[in-house]
Amino acid sequence: MAKSSGTRFMKLAGMTASIAGKAAKNSLKHLSSDEEKRLQARSELMQDVGIQIAETLGEMKGAVMKVGQIASQYKDVFPPEVATALEKLQKDAPAMPYAQIRAQVERELKAPINELFTEFEEVPFAAASIGQVHRAILPSGQRVVVKVQYPDVDKNCDSDLKQVRMALKIAGVLNMSKQLQEQLFHEIRQSLHDELDYIKEAHNLRVFGAFHAEDTGLIIPKVISSHSSKRILTLTEESGETLTVAATWDNDIKQKIAVRLFHFTAGQLFGLYRMHCDPHPGNFAFRPDGSVVAYDFGGIRSYSDSEVQLFRRFAKHALKGDVTALEQDLVALDIRREDNKTIPGDFYGKWLEIGLKPLSIKPYQDGTFDFASSQTHHEAIAQMRTSLKYFGQFQPSASTMMLDRTISGQYWNLVHLGVTIDLSPLVHEYIDF
Numbered sequence: 001m002a003k004s005s006g007t008r009f010m011k012l013a014g015m016t017a018s019i020a021g022k023a024a025k026n027s028l029k030h031l032s033s034d035e036e037k038r039l040q041a042r043s044e045l046m047q048d049v050g051i052q053i054a055e056t057l058g059e060m061k062g063a064v065m066k067v068g069q070i071a072s073q074y075k076d077v078f079p080p081e082v083a084t085a086l087e088k089l090q091k092d093a094p095a096m097p098y099a100q101i102r103a104q105v106e107r108e109l110k111a112p113i114n115e116l117f118t119e120f121e122e123v124p125f126a127a128a129s130i131g132q133v134h135r136a137i138l139p140s141g142q143r144v145v146v147k148v149q150y151p152d153v154d155k156n157c158d159s160d161l162k163q164v165r166m167a168l169k170i171a172g173v174l175n176m177s178k179q180l181q182e183q184l185f186h187e188i189r190q191s192l193h194d195e196l197d198y199i200k201e202a203h204n205l206r207v208f209g210a211f212h213a214e215d216t217g218l219i220i221p222k223v224i225s226s227h228s229s230k231r232i233l234t235l236t237e238e239s240g241e242t243l244t245v246a247a248t249w250d251n252d253i254k255q256k257i258a259v260r261l262f263h264f265t266a267g268q269l270f271g272l273y274r275m276h277c278d279p280h281p282g283n284f285a286f287r288p289d290g291s292v293v294a295y296d297f298g299g300i301r302s303y304s305d306s307e308v309q310l311f312r313r314f315a316k317h318a319l320k321g322d323v324t325a326l327e328q329d330l331v332a333l334d335i336r337r338e339d340n341k342t343i344p345g346d347f348y349g350k351w352l353e354i355g356l357k358p359l360s361i362k363p364y365q366d367g368t369f370d371f372a373s374s375q376t377h378h379e380a381i382a383q384m385r386t387s388l389k390y391f392g393q394f395q396p397s398a399s400t401m402m403l404d405r406t407i408s409g410q411y412w413n414l415v416h417l418g419v420t421i422d423l424s425p426l427v428h429e430y431i432d433f
Contacts, residue, residue, distance in 0.1 A: 008156055012163035015056045019049055050082035053164070095127040101134070101148050108229040116227060120146070126282075130196060135237065142236070144224055147198065149231040154196045161189055180334075183398035191277075191402070195298035198233040204274075204297040205235070211272050217291040218260055240285025240293045247418045249288065254419040256290025258371075262426050264294065265410055269403070270312065270430050274302045277402040279409030281416065301402040311403070312431065319361060319433040323348040334397040343390050350387075354379045358411065360424040372418035376411070 026045045101124075102113050113120055117136040124132035131149040138144055165185055194200055202223045209220040219238050227234035246257060261284075268275045276283075278299040285293040303311075314329040323345045330336035357365040358376055384391075414421075 009159065009163070011056065012160070015052060016163060016166050019052065022048060046082050047084075050084065053082070095124050095132055096150055098122040100151065101132065104148055104151050105146070105232060108232045109227060117146075131231075136234075138224070138227070142224075144227070144234050145221070145237050146227070147233040147235070149196065149198065154231075157192055157196060158189070161185065161192065177395075180395060180398070184396060184401065187398050187401055191299055191301075194300060197230060198228065198298075199230050201233060201298045202228055204300050207274070208268070208272075208276065208294075208297060211268070212264070215260070215263070217256070217289070218264065219291060219293040220297075221293075221295065238285070238293045240287045240291070243281040243284065243286065243413065243416050246286035247416060251420055253288065253290050254417050255421050257286055257292055257417060258414055258419045258421050258423070259426065260290070260292040261410055261413060262423060264292070265406055266426070266430050269303070270308060273305065273308055274300055275402070275406060277301045277406050279406055279413060281413055284413070299402075303399075307399055311400075315431050316433050318352055319356065319427070319431060321349070321352060323352075326352075330394075333400055335394055335400065337393050337395060339393060341393055343393060347387060347390055350383055354383060358414075358423070359427050360422040361427070362424075368420050368422045370420045371414040372420070374415050377415075 022045060026041055029041070102120075105113050105116070105120075109116055118139055118141075119137040121135045124134050125145075126133040130153045131147055134146045134148065136144050136146050165181075169181075202225070205220060205223050209222065212218045212220060219240075221235035221238045224234040224236070246254065261279075265275065265279070276294065276297060276299070278296055280296075283294065283296045285295070287293070310329065310332055314326065314333065317325040317329055326348055327336060327343070331338055353364050354376060358369050358371065358374060359365075360367060360369050
């Protein structure tokens with residue numbers, strides 16, 4: 001794999017030291033500046049820090065790069081300047097040489113690759129932070145895809161995460177209590193370990209395949225157990241078009257896709273208490289009959305019955321516009337800090353108007369909503385700017401972090417799909433309001 005543990009540590013430690021120097025220099029330079037200049041200086045520092053972290057992690061591959069990718073998806077945890085810089089880590093990583101991939105396959109499956117497969121494409125069709133995917137054909141003639149984890153990624157996982165956390169803390173990025181930091185990084189660590197365990201992912205594929213079995217238009221690849229291990233995952237090849245192609249289809253087909261994506265997420269949360277939490281468009285493929293293929297079941301989050309009932313209660317109060325009950329739910333979810341400061345009902349009312357419009361919830365939206373021309377994300381940014389004085393009374397929540405990531409990801413999938421649809425009947429299927 002790319003770098004030895006010692007080299008990795010030195011590179012990450014160097015990044016941390018550099019960031020510490022920048023943070024200290026920025027603090028001293030603007031000690032006597034007014035509030036506006038301090039905020040501007042902090043924004044510039046965060047932008048610089050974000051770029052440095054992204055560039056360092058991008059060079060290193062493996063678990064540390066995955067940490068950066070995960071961090072980029074939690075925009076409520078990290079300053080926007082840092083999240084924006086980290087987003088470039090979401091793009092495909094350079095592929096690893098075939099010789100190393102072949103050695104990893106043979107080591108894990110304990111047989112020569114030409115005995116395991118009659119064909120194995122040397123060039124991967126997808127390469128990411130912790131592994132890459134190759135098309136292949138089994139001796140039976142079945143077409144498959146083989147997900148190969150890079151050697152030694154798992155060995156560096158915890159030390160990588162510790163170094164990134166230290167760098168973010170020194171830069172002043174983690175503006176939250178130590179307890180909350182622990183909760184959030186436990187969540188990230190768990191997500192990372194789950195994605196590194198292909199045996200667990202194979203189990204997830206079977207569970208979710210059984211859960212969605214009645215919807216023949218939702219396709220989940222099947223595991224080829226004989227050709228899978230902790231670091232190799234062989235699946236049936238299930239092809240489809242990209243979201244960009246699907247966006248060119250007729251609206252009735254796009255509506256079928258949107259309905260399936262909605263049930264994919266809501267059905268899992270309220271019916272299975274487990275959820276696929278990486279709705280990146282690359283994790284789905286689409287067919288002209290409205291079918292959806294779902295990939296990558298490494299990032300799964302399980303929820304307790306009490307958590308799901310609290311989510312349901314929160315959704316019900318939001319849909320009814322009951323802001324008093326809603327605020328109590330936010331306290332229970334550890335989002336609203338418990339203090340004596342009053343937040344006016346109008347604050348919540350405006351956020352409800354922005355958030356519920358895409359779901360075609362009256363009185364905010366009557367009838368279909370056109371996701372292609374959605375202004376929801378722009379309205380949310382504008383509302384944030386006018387609501388800054390209240391934001392100190394809120395904090396990220398470990399229990400909702402993956403849920404937030406999933407809902408926002410599916411919103412963007414519908415925006416890029418460009419569908420016009422009334423989602424309110426689907427909401428009623430899950431929430432009685």
